[in-house]
Amino acid sequence: MVKISQKTSRKQLWLLILASVLLLFLVVGVLEKTGTINLFNSSANNTSTNGPTTEEIAQEQNINADSKQEYLDDTYKDKDDTPVVTPPADATVSITANQEGSSVTVLTKIQSVAEGTCKLTVTNGAKSVTQEAAMIYQPEFSSCAGFGVPVSALGTGTWNIKLTVSPTGRSSISKSTILEVN
Numbered sequence: 001m002v003k004i005s006q007k008t009s010r011k012q013l014w015l016l017i018l019a020s021v022l023l024l025f026l027v028v029g030v031l032e033k034t035g036t037i038n039l040f041n042s043s044a045n046n047t048s049t050n051g052p053t054t055e056e057i058a059q060e061q062n063i064n065a066d067s068k069q070e071y072l073d074d075t076y077k078d079k080d081d082t083p084v085v086t087p088p089a090d091a092t093v094s095i096t097a098n099q100e101g102s103s104v105t106v107l108t109k110i111q112s113v114a115e116g117t118c119k120l121t122v123t124n125g126a127k128s129v130t131q132e133a134a135m136i137y138q139p140e141f142s143s144c145a146g147f148g149v150p151v152s153a154l155g156t157g158t159w160n161i162k163l164t165v166s167p168t169g170r171s172s173i174s175k176s177t178i179l180e181v182n
Contacts, residue, residue, distance in 0.1 A: 093175040095163045099151070104181060106147040108163060110135065116167035118144035124154035124181070135165070156181050 031037045052060070091112040098105055106120060113135070120131045133145035144163070162176045 091167070091173055093163060093165050093173050095161065095175050095177055097161050097177055097179040099179065099181055102151050104149045104151065104159065104179065106149070106161060106163070108144040110142040110165055113142055113165065113167045116165060119164045119166070120147045121162045121164070122149050122154060123160045124157050127154045129153050151181055
């Protein structure tokens with residue numbers, strides 16, 4: 001703290017106050033310029049502290065909807081003009097079927113395939129059920145969107161479960177298993 005003696009003149013006191021004020025303005029100016037503080041921008045221009053506006057949220061939702069529609073259009077477009085390519089050598093499909101009460105759930109795991117469709121065909125004697133689902137990409141492995149078959153659709157007995165995976169632009173890969181249903 002500055003001690004003011006009686007010998008200090010008023011002129012020196014005013015110069016000291018002026019220098020302090022100028023120093024304060026300089027510090028505030030530097031902090032404002034570096035973005036550390038935000039004193040001079042109006043709140044109307046600063047949406048970062050208030051979150052996105054309703055217009056920005058609507059615009060983002062429209063972009064997301066357009067991206068989703070574009071993905072679906074690309075995934076499910078007419079594949080007649082798409083050349084068939086064999087799947088990669090390391091592409092594998094595995095299925096697991098479990099009876100859970102009055103329903104059979106079929107879980108899938110697909111390695112080295114990022115997109116495509118899945119078709120499940122389950123037969124028990126002369127009865128047959130077919131379901132289709134989209135493939136869901138995950139970094140570790142892909143899977144089919146999910147299959148559940150009610151026991152009442154095919155009855156009890158030996159179910160033959162066949163999964164056919166059709167990767168986009170590649171030939172199909174199939175896997176089968178058998179499940180005893182009570």
